Amino acid sequence: xxxxxxxxxxxxxxxxxxxxxxxxxxxxxxxxxxxxxxxxxxxxxxxxxxxxxxxxxxxxxxxxxxxxxxxxxxxxxxxxxxxxxxxxxxxxxxxxxxxxxxxxxxxxxxxxxxxxxxxxxxxxxxxxxxxxxxxxxxxxxxxxxxxxxxxxxxxxxxxxxxxxxxxxxxxxxxxxxxxxxxxxxxxxxxxxxxxxxxxxxx
Amino acid sequence: xxxxxxxxxxxxxxxxxxxxxxxxxxxxxxxxxxxxxxxxxxxxxxxxxxxxxxxxxxxxxxxxxxxxxxxxxxxxxxxxxxxxxxxxxxxxxxxxxxxxxxxxxxxxxxxxxxxxxxxxxxxxxxxxxxxxxxxxxxxxxxxxxxxxxxxxxxxxxxxxxxxxxxxxxxxxxxxxxxxxxxxxxxxxxxxxxxxxxxxxxxxxxxxxxxxxxxxxxxxxxxxxxxxxxxxxxxxxxxxxxxxxxxxxxxxxxxxxxxxxxxxxxxxxxxxxxxxxxxxxxxxxxxxxxxxxxxxxxxxxxxxxxxx
Numbered sequence: 001x002x003x004x005x006x007x008x009x010x011x012x013x014x015x016x017x018x019x020x021x022x023x024x025x026x027x028x029x030x031x032x033x034x035x036x037x038x039x040x041x042x043x044x045x046x047x048x049x050x051x052x053x054x055x056x057x058x059x060x061x062x063x064x065x066x067x068x069x070x071x072x073x074x075x076x077x078x079x080x081x082x083x084x085x086x087x088x089x090x091x092x093x094x095x096x097x098x099x100x101x102x103x104x105x106x107x108x109x110x111x112x113x114x115x116x117x118x119x120x121x122x123x124x125x126x127x128x129x130x131x132x133x134x135x136x137x138x139x140x141x142x143x144x145x146x147x148x149x150x151x152x153x154x155x156x157x158x159x160x161x162x163x164x165x166x167x168x169x170x171x172x173x174x175x176x177x178x179x180x181x182x183x184x185x186x187x188x189x190x191x192x193x194x195x196x197x198x199x200x201x202x
Numbered sequence: 203x204x205x206x207x208x209x210x211x212x213x214x215x216x217x218x219x220x221x222x223x224x225x226x227x228x229x230x231x232x233x234x235x236x237x238x239x240x241x242x243x244x245x246x247x248x249x250x251x252x253x254x255x256x257x258x259x260x261x262x263x264x265x266x267x268x269x270x271x272x273x274x275x276x277x278x279x280x281x282x283x284x285x286x287x288x289x290x291x292x293x294x295x296x297x298x299x300x301x302x303x304x305x306x307x308x309x310x311x312x313x314x315x316x317x318x319x320x321x322x323x324x325x326x327x328x329x330x331x332x333x334x335x336x337x338x339x340x341x342x343x344x345x346x347x348x349x350x351x352x353x354x355x356x357x358x359x360x361x362x363x364x365x366x367x368x369x370x371x372x373x374x375x376x377x378x379x380x381x382x383x384x385x386x387x388x389x390x391x392x393x394x395x396x397x398x399x400x401x402x403x404x405x406x407x408x409x410x411x412x413x414x415x416x417x418x419x420x421x422x423x424x425x426x427x428x429x430x431x432x433x434x435x436x437x438x439x440x441x442x443x444x445x446x447x448x449x450x451x452x453x454x455x456x457x458x459x460x461x462x463x464x465x466x467x468x469x470x471x472x473x474x475x476x477x478x479x480x481x482x483x484x485x486x487x488x489x490x491x492x493x494x495x496x497x498x499x500x501x502x503x504x505x506x507x508x509x
């Protein structure tokens with residue numbers, strides 16, 4: 001992508017539309033009965049995967065900016081973060097609705113008895129304050145430093161979300177391992193840039 | 203094609219139009235396969251099959267769904283993988299060797315196996331451990347009639363099922379997801395139970411490869427993974443066989459694996475299931491609804507401990 005030719009607002013509009021494509025895909029799939037024998041499972045899992053994808057894209061923005069000098073990753077970082085929350089919310093709704101049909105007792109049992117549900121639910125709860133404080137007013141109200149501290153929680157969300165995925169699969173953990181690998185790269189890139197900064201100061 | 207003729211009314215004929223349409227397509231498709239020379243003699247044996255008192259009259263899961271949503275990890279772990287890759291499976295010639303604690307170990311060819319007993323249509327519920335279920339019209343015969351061929355010794359207490367291992371046709375086994383060959387097991391009385399069948403077909407035709415061609419086990423009151431596909435060896439033992447899933451995750455998959463809504467999988471509940479093709483979930487039944495037939499096998503057993 002060449003951000004020099006796209007104005008920030010155009011870039012944001014482009015990313016906004018592109019980010020709705022996965023949702024559109026599942027809506028279209030349901031409408032045309034194109035999602036195979038178990039469409040609800042496909043949608044539930046697909047929305048979970050896209051939550052992870054957006055979470056990792058969000059986490060990639062800062063290292064990308066650091067190592068390439070590009071500015072566009074920072075322009076779309078907030079939007080990617082909000083889409084993470086958006087897909088996480090849809091994923092949660094599919095679970096509450098189509099998996100449990102709002103049987104709150106069963107949902108409660110699930111949260112306390114089943115680690116992968118616990119991890120998923122914790123991820124969503126931790127994403128709420130991040131999404132709620134994503135606007136400029138919240139940054140001003142909290143002050144840059146505290147806002148930054150709060151938003152470091154996104155790393156924890158990344159770990160919990162991939163853990164949620166890993167604990168969910170039956171025997172073949174090759175796909176979760178790919179997510180662990182990407183997460184490890186992104187987190188270590190972040191760590192490395194911090195060390196570089198520290199050394200530069202020292 | 204004589205297989206299209208149905209001499210008498212079967213419960214499976216009371217099916218939605220859509221199911222028929224699928225079936226017709228499939229029959230045409232498989233007729234092509236037969237002309238191509240695949241299992242012509244076996245085909246001659248398969249017809250609609252004798253109706254069975256064990257059949258359920260619940261609506262059938264469509265042939266399309268039965269043959270496109272499968273767990274057959276030898277061909278990949280995604281549900282659509284077996285339908286895509288299992289066409290390479292070599293099903294002819296096929297032999298099943300029956301050995302272990304028996305008087306007369308034997309290796310039987312598929313043609314001989316199909317002569318042992320008349321094929322019956324058994325419309326069974328199938329409940330997967332993952333929480334979904336289907337209703338499938340199998341064509342098969344009681345496993346007992348196969349096991350009687352070898353005269354088991356008195357010391358035989360269990361039966362182990364070993365399934366096909368074809369490294370060149372099975373892309374999934376190159377990855378160490380499970381310990382191959384896929385192995386399952388039953389207690390002898392479970393294996394001899396009249397509900398337990400070896401299936402050679404479904405929907406009035408030979409088994410599609412992705413469903414475990416040419417011969418598979420079907421144990422309808424246990425989770426689906428107990429019903430091993432493409433069986434090549436049956437071994438009588440005096441000790442409980444260690445099955446593939448028990449090796450993979452002993453805390454999650456027990457030897458018995460009877461369908462039981464009260465005993466959850468450690469990572470998910472087994473109280474409900476989604477019947478493929480339905481929107482709402484339904485309550486899972488003890489022994490998958492076959493309690494009247496099989497509960498007496500387990501009167502001595504703590505089902506929570508022996509999950």
